[in-house]
Amino acid sequence: MKTRVLYIEDEPFLGRIVSETLQQQGFELRLVADGAQVMKALQSFHPDICVLDIMLPNVDGYTLCKEIRAQKPGLPVIFLTARSETADLVKGFEAGGTDYIKKPFSMEELIVRINNQLQLLSSKKKPDAEADMIIGKYRLSASRYELISPTTTHKLSAREMEILQLLTSGNNRVVERRDLLMQVWGDDSFFNSRTLDVYVRKLRSLFEEDPNIELVTLKGKGYLFLVK
Amino acid sequence: MKTRVLYIEDEPFLGRIVSETLQQQGFELRLVADGAQVMKALQSFHPDICVLDIMLPNVDGYTLCKEIRAQKPGLPVIFLTARSETADLVKGFEAGGTDYIKKPFSMEELIVRINNQLQLLSSKKKPDAEADMIIGKYRLSASRYELISPTTTHKLSAREMEILQLLTSGNNRVVERRDLLMQVWGDDSFFNSRTLDVYVRKLRSLFEEDPNIELVTLKGKGYLFLVK
DNA sequence: TTCCATTAACCTTAATTAACCTTAATTGGC
DNA sequence: GCCAATTAAGGTTAATTAAGGTTAATGGAA
Numbered sequence: 001m002k003t004r005v006l007y008i009e010d011e012p013f014l015g016r017i018v019s020e021t022l023q024q025q026g027f028e029l030r031l032v033a034d035g036a037q038v039m040k041a042l043q044s045f046h047p048d049i050c051v052l053d054i055m056l057p058n059v060d061g062y063t064l065c066k067e068i069r070a071q072k073p074g075l076p077v078i079f080l081t082a083r084s085e086t087a088d089l090v091k092g093f094e095a096g097g098t099d100y101i102k103k104p105f106s107m108e109e110l111i112v113r114i115n116n117q118l119q120l121l122s123s124k125k126k127p128d129a130e131a132d133m134i135i136g137k138y139r140l141s142a143s144r145y146e147l148i149s150p151t152t153t154h155k156l157s158a159r160e161m162e163i164l165q166l167l168t169s170g171n172n173r174v175v176e177r178r179d180l181l182m183q184v185w186g187d188d189s190f191f192n193s194r195t196l197d198v199y200v201r202k203l204r205s206l207f208e209e210d211p212n213i214e215l216v217t218l219k220g221k222g223y224l225f226l227v228k
Numbered sequence: 229m230k231t232r233v234l235y236i237e238d239e240p241f242l243g244r245i246v247s248e249t250l251q252q253q254g255f256e257l258r259l260v261a262d263g264a265q266v267m268k269a270l271q272s273f274h275p276d277i278c279v280l281d282i283m284l285p286n287v288d289g290y291t292l293c294k295e296i297r298a299q300k301p302g303l304p305v306i307f308l309t310a311r312s313e314t315a316d317l318v319k320g321f322e323a324g325g326t327d328y329i330k331k332p333f334s335m336e337e338l339i340v341r342i343n344n345q346l347q348l349l350s351s352k353k354k355p356d357a358e359a360d361m362i363i364g365k366y367r368l369s370a371s372r373y374e375l376i377s378p379t380t381t382h383k384l385s386a387r388e389m390e391i392l393q394l395l396t397s398g399n400n401r402v403v404e405r406r407d408l409l410m411q412v413w414g415d416d417s418f419f420n421s422r423t424l425d426v427y428v429r430k431l432r433s434l435f436e437e438d439p440n441i442e443l444v445t446l447k448g449k450g451y452l453f454l455v456k
Numbered sequence: 457t458t459c460c461a462t463t464a465a466c467c468t469t470a471a472t473t474a475a476c477c478t479t480a481a482t483t484g485g486c
Numbered sequence: 487g488c489c490a491a492t493t494a495a496g497g498t499t500a501a502t503t504a505a506g507g508t509t510a511a512t513g514g515a516a
Contacts, residue, residue, distance in 0.1 A: 039414030071411065074351070086336040093340050098348060099327070108314040112321045120326060120348055157460060172371050174386075177506090195462055197507060216373060218386035219470050219505055226372055385470060405496090423472055425497060447480050447495055 001186055002028040003118060006047035008038055008064070009080070010056050018051075021107045027114075035059030042071055046178060049117055051110070052097075054081040054088070062095040069096035076117035080105070135168060136210040136227050149209055159184065163199050167215065167225040176222035230256040231346060234275035236266055236292070237308070238284050246279075249335045255342075263287030270299055277345055279338070280325075282309040282316070290323040297324035304345035308333070363396060364438040364455050377437055387412065391427050395443065395453040404450035 005027045009015040012033075019031045030045045032038055035056055041047070050068060054061035065077050079092040082103040092100045098120075099113050133140045139148045145161050147154045156164065162184055167175055181190050190196070200215065200223065207213040212228035233255045237243040240261075247259045258273045260266055263284055269275070278296060282289035293305050307320040310331040320328045326348075327341050361368040367376045373389050375382045384392065390412055395403055409424060428443065428451065435441040440456040 036410070039410050041414075043414040067411065086334040086340075089337055090340050093344050098344065106314040109317055112314075112318050116321050116326065159461070192505095193463075194506080194508090197505095198462080198509090200506090201508065216383075217470095217506070218373065221386040224373065387471070421473075422496080422498090425495095426472080426499095428496090429498065445480095445496070 001182060002026060003049070003114075004028045004030070004045060004047045005049055005051060005114065006038070006041055006045055007031050007051045008033075008035070008056065008061075009051075009053045010034060011053070018107070018110070022111070022114075025111055035064050038064060039067065039071070042068065046176075047075065048121075049114055050075060050077045051114070052077055052079055054079055054083065054092070062091055065092070065095040065097055074121070076121060078110075078113060078117060080110075133168065136207070136213045138207070138210065138213075140164065140168070147206060151209070154206055160199060160202060163196075164203055167203070167223055170225065172224070172226065174218060174222050174224050178222070180222065230254060231277070231342075232256045232258070232273060232275045233277055233279060233342065234266075234269055234273055235259050235279045236261075236263070236284070236289075237279075237281045238262060239281070246335070246338070250339070250342075253339055263292050266292060267295065267299065270296065275303065276349075277342060278303060278305045279342070280305055280307055282307055282311065282320070290319055293320070293323040293325055302349070304349055306338075306341060306345060308338075361396065364435070364441045366435070366438065366441075368392065368396070375434060379437070382434055388427060388430060391424070392431055395431070395451055398453070400452070400454060402446060402450050402452050406450070408450065 003026075005022055007015070007019060007022070007029060009018065009031065010033050015031050015033070019029050023029050030041055030047065032041050035058055052061050052065060052068075056064070061079065061081075065079070068075060068077060076098040077096065079097045079100040080103065081088060081092070081100070084102050089100050098117055101110060101113060132142070137150055140146075141148065142161065142165065145156045145158070147156055147164075163180065166180055166183055177196070178191075181196060184196075200217075204215050207215065214226045214228075216224040216226060218224060231254075233250055235243070235247060235250070235257060237246065237259065238261050243259050243261070247257050251257050258269055258275065260269050263286055280289050280293060280296075284292070289307065289309075293307070296303060296305055304326040305324065307317075307325045307328040308331065309316060309320070309328070312330050317328050326345055329338060329341060358370045361370070365378055368374075369376065370389065370393060373384045373386070375384055375392075391408065394408055394411055405424070412424075428445075432443050435443065442454045442456075444452040444454055446452060
């Protein structure tokens, strides 16, 4: 699946060059020219990373970055700027930026830094998927495809396992329904199918024994796997 | 506890300047002048982060970085280099570096980038166990999507939670209606819809139990969440 | 066959829209 | 400047629509 880059740039020429190069590199790109559209793009495009030019009309990049951070806490944001003053760089990181590139920059540098941010992120997302996991009074054995409760052992199918891992790996984080569908089926043709719901139902019934475990639906967003 | 920085630099003058400045900033520092000592320092000093000059006698920085990575997979490594060629930067990241600073650099930049790396690291260790918030005689659990009053616990929907957080996060500050609409729906097509008002109504009714809590409308401006 | 994944049909509830009401701002005549 | 008329902003409630839940049936591979 392609990595989605949200690129916020008001200068049309630079915007086009950079966008095209990134697309050639296999990124899926959304170019947005002013701050007002950014929040909308976050909702509809679901980027994996933002590249944000600081000099924008209307809103300044720092404020925009803070808003992005408020809405998507884990999303990497790379600042792009002509300003070379250290004070700006400091402001950039304070605003929640995760990297900062000074203009003029080479495309290689941008690509490498994008990949670096994504790698830092992914290494934090999956901390060994194979080890057993304790969930309330259950134990999940990923290698054996089993969910072991004090009274019984349930065999899980590949799909059940995959979905359960995605739901639980988020450590009390909302797992977006879209992401789930994309990760498991890698496709949007499932977006109006009920298949995922059937699995959710199954997982819920598996955890019924322990009232402290709850799989909460956040309509329009996703799911939240809670263990008290 | 102080943050431990392992700084690998062969040039004595630069090494001293940088070390002293970092120490003044409250870092605990170990300066090491050649590659051979690095592995030993990793064991004895237990650094939180490495700052690594690429131009070293005997070993080159990339190789060294790979060795560090092999031994301490999670440790951030910032490259420091006089070479401005993009190819070097690419090599740096390939070798497992997590950031790359070109000389000449300002001390502020180094400090800010060190702190940024540490923060990225810490945010990956604990994926946000967002602290509960006390609102009058209620407690808001953002991670569980619950508003807990002395008498009952209300489950909140994703939207309700999002709006309530925006309203309360501003510490008795006016939250502009426009901003709310943008943050939650990321769109201006909602500017003449009544949806937000319906949520405001809902939130007000949730807080009815405590007369000291008031969600004030400032017509033409926005809302003010007041706790007496 | 048996097990798993998917679809189908129908149900429930959150999110949004609609219709109508209330109140704060603005305006315009005096 | 004062005060009613007007209008735009927001409130309220109910109806609608769209997201998701539930259960059973179908279909396909081992």
